[in-house]
Amino acid sequence: MSQPPANPDDAHLREETVSSQTVFQGKLLHVRSDRIRLPDGAQATREFIVHPGAVMVVPILDDGRLVMERQWRYPLAQVMLEFPAGKLEPGEPTLQCAQRELFEETGYRAREWALAGALHNAIAYSNERIEIWFARGLTAGERRLDEGEFLDLQLCSMDELDRRCAAGEVTDAKTLVGLQWLQNWRAGRWVIQGLTPA
Template sequence: MSGANPSFPSLVQQVKDNHQPLAEVTQDQQCVLEGSFLRVVRDTVMQPNGRLAIREYVKHPGAVVVVPMLDDGSYLLERQYRHPMGRMMIEFPAGKLDDGEPGLLCAQRELLEETGCVAREWAYAGVMHNCIGYSDEHIEIWFARDMTQHEQALEEGELLHLSAATLPELLQLSREGLLTDAKTLTCLLWLQLVHNGSWTLDWQGVGE
């Protein structure tokens, strides 16, 4: 096939116009499971074709992920055992938002608790929706640099190992299937584009 296909509408224009012809309207919602911070709900929705359908998904308070940039050009990461996966996972520091908590404050808190680091400069990169088929979770992406080392303040039962890696090393681990965490992979997209100058970050100073 050669040349443009005029039968497909412009995705960019549809997004700009907020075109949502397939929107569903919730008719009823039931709580299926109430956990310590997660809820599973079952919605009855009206589809645009007039039919009813069932949607089951996880309600999540939201979270942040932090990309800590070390002075030597490498990045600080964690390895944690994740029970659902049954193995150690490579991740950037992350954690869930408390009720009403601003993303930056959560990012600062999680970085200190999990790594013992305090960053003097922060930059908000964007937001991701990492499991859109079964959860409303959103994760804010924050970059941190100019860090000083303090003491960790891990929650009871929270166990993790800290280590550093360069961007090429992280990309190779991803290529080999050893780094598979979705939020960390998304951060690697940002890292590559910031690294080559395609995207920029708006850094702000934050006192210790």
């Protein structure tokens, strides 16, 4: 995924890599420990997770309800309510990933797809970038979960999701950002190219 061009006005904030070491290499993530040069010339260490990138889908049914997932998240030891999402396979275009993840996890296919934007959910310790895709014109089918993947589907209105977020029941960062995009798009404040609010 491409990065925005460097802003020359930010030179006094920029950190430069002196050396880089892989500390851990797993199936999904790898951890690096980089020695860096600070803007004042001093050196420091930056430890961070390298992530292949991901997508999140905001699937909207014809009646306006949202297709959500309930899934156990091991690091938090609890079930989380979230929008469908998944990581990119090597060389996979993000739209193709969004279509694949929606179908595999929910069984739905969509007639309309539009890219809303992107988010970085852990900027202090990861380079993960998640693209937010909207999907409409949904047709239900049989899902194809990955081996070892267990999740329930839940249909939710935008207002219900908003209430659950406000009550602190939904804390997943990508889902909170997805709801923000959805509310602003429906209110006509934010534009999603190729998708008009219904």
